[in-house]
Amino acid sequence: MTLHAIEVFRDLEDGDIRFLKDLEKASKRFKWVPEDRLSIITEMPLQDARYRLSRLNEFELVERGVSKYAGYKILPSGFDVLAIWDLVNQDVLEAFGKALGVGKEADIYDALTPSEETVAVKFNRLGLTFTSVKKKRSYEPEREWIDASKSAAKKEFRVLKKIHPEVSVPEPVAQNRHVLVTGLIEGDELANVADIDLPEPVLDEILANVLDAYKLGVIHGDLSEHNVIIKPDGVVLIIDWPQWVSTNHDEANELLERDVNNILKYFRRKFGIERDLNETLKEIKS
Numbered sequence: 278m279t280l281h282a283i284e285v286f287r288d289l290e291d292g293d294i295r296f297l298k299d300l301e302k303a304s305k306r307f308k309w310v311p312e313d314r315l316s317i318i319t320e321m322p323l324q325d326a327r328y329r330l331s332r333l334n335e336f337e338l339v340e341r342g343v344s345k346y347a348g349y350k351i352l353p354s355g356f357d358v359l360a361i362w363d364l365v366n367q368d369v370l371e372a373f374g375k376a377l378g379v380g381k382e383a384d385i386y387d388a389l390t391p392s393e394e395t396v397a398v399k400f401n402r403l404g405l406t407f408t409s410v411k412k413k414r415s416y417e418p419e420r421e422w423i424d425a426s427k428s429a430a431k432k433e434f435r436v437l438k439k440i441h442p443e444v445s446v447p448e449p450v451a452q453n454r455h456v457l458v459t460g461l462i463e464g465d466e467l468a469n470v471a472d473i474d475l476p477e478p479v480l481d482e483i484l485a486n487v488l489d490a491y492k493l494g495v496i497h498g499d500l501s502e503h504n505v506i507i508k509p510d511g512v513v514l515i516i517d518w519p520q521w522v523s524t525n526h527d528e529a530n531e532l533l534e535r536d537v538n539n540i541l542k543y544f545r546r547k548f549g550i551e552r553d554l555n556e557t558l559k560e561i562k563s
Contacts, residue, residue, distance in 0.1 A: 282357030283373045283386070285336045286365075294362050296321070296329035297338065300351055301359060309348030312341075356423050357400060360456040369451045369458055370398065377462065387461060396450055399457040401426035401519070426455035429519040433457055436495055436521045444490045445482075445514050462516060464508035467543070473507075476548040482513045483540055488561045491533070494524045500536035502543045534558060 299319040303310040315330070316323040330349065333339045338355035342348055364370045374387040377397060384400045403425045430452050437449035437459065448460035473479055483505055490497065497504075498520035506514040522532055537557055544550040 280376070281337065282354045282361060285338070285354075286358045286361050289336070289358065289362070290332075292325075293329060293332055293336075294359070295319075296326070297333060297351065297355055297359060300339065300349065301356070304351060307348065309342050309344070309346075309350050312347040312349065315349070353402065353422075356454060357456075360400075360454040363453045364398075364451060364456065364458065367451070367453075369453075370396075373398070385462075388458075390450075395461045397447065397459050397462045399430075399459070401429045401455045401457070403429060423455060430455050430457045432521070433517075433519040436518050440490055440493050440495055443493060444486050444495075445512065446518065447514065447516060462506060462514065464506040464514060466503055467505040467507055468502040470507050473548070476544060477550055479507070479511075479513060480540070480544045480548075480550060480552070483515070484537070484557065484561070486513060486515055487533075487537065487540075491524060491561050496522050496524060496526070496529055496533045497536050498522050498532045501539040505540075533561070537561070 296319055300310055300315070303314070303318045310318065315321075316326045319326055319329075321329070330339065330341075333355070334341065338352055338358055339349050340352050342350065361370070368391050370388050371391045371393075372389045374389070374395070377385040377387055379385075382401065382403055384402065386398045386400075388396055388398045390396055402422065404422045434449055434452035434457055437446055440446060441448055447462055450458040450460065452458065467479075487497070487500070497515065497518060499517065500515070504515065504517040506516055508514055522529060524533075526532070534554070538554055541552050541554055541557065544552070
């Protein structure tokens with residue numbers, strides 16, 4: 278879906294975007310925005326509103342539904358287009374490149390800024406897998422995937438600004454709706470690195486970053502070998518922070534212990550390195 282939005286947004290007119298933004302606002306009140314209200318909501322003559330709907334439907338950015346009444350809702354690609362449009366017009370993004378990763382919870386692409394710097398663009402997609410989020414994480418009680426994804430993007434952007442550059446994380450660049458823009462993420466997941474010549478210093482570097490984040494009042498909350506990146510120069514980069522919690526959180530100790538234990542277990546299993554969990558936690562908290 279992200280690729281579709283990237284392909285079509287240059288073909289859209291200002292009027293399409295204005296209409297789509299009005300539909301976005303109305304979506305906060307209606308699951309399906311009534312067709313007969315769209316002219317009033319958008320302050321457009323009915324004929325013009327129908328023209329815009331026809332174009333947006335042709336671009337597969339909105340969907341029409343009929344139950345008790347005929348109505349429209351924005352598709353995920355429509356929200357993608359709105360975020361891309363704003364980021365381009367705010368001079369954050371200039372052009373998109375290749376997909377860096379497509380998963381259940383996010384699609385990530387590289388892109389160029391107007392100054393020709395390469396950045397990573399993360400489209401959060403938390404969908405149905407996010408239904409139990411209120412039981413596990415400190416998110417507002419959102420219902421729709423877009424609201425949950427916006428919350429995740431805002432939360433991750435906020436923590437990256439808080440801990441970068443003291444902690445080795447992607448540099449925060451911008452956030453719009455469910456989309457997060459950061460410095461380019463280059464390297465391989467620790468889980469995918471077949472061998473490391475000197476694994477112990479890598480473990481030390483990961484734990485040092487956990488310590489630095491803790492000193493700043495932050496716990497990752499979902500740390501594992503899958504969100505530790507080994508960059509081409511060997512430096513560790515820790516990614517995927519939307520589940521972070523404050524060190525004052527009710528479950529802070531449990532989450533910190535889980536984070537550290539995940540890393541220690543991986544290095545024990547993969548490289549035969551033994552570290553005592555309790556001693557490591559004591560060092561981080563001291």
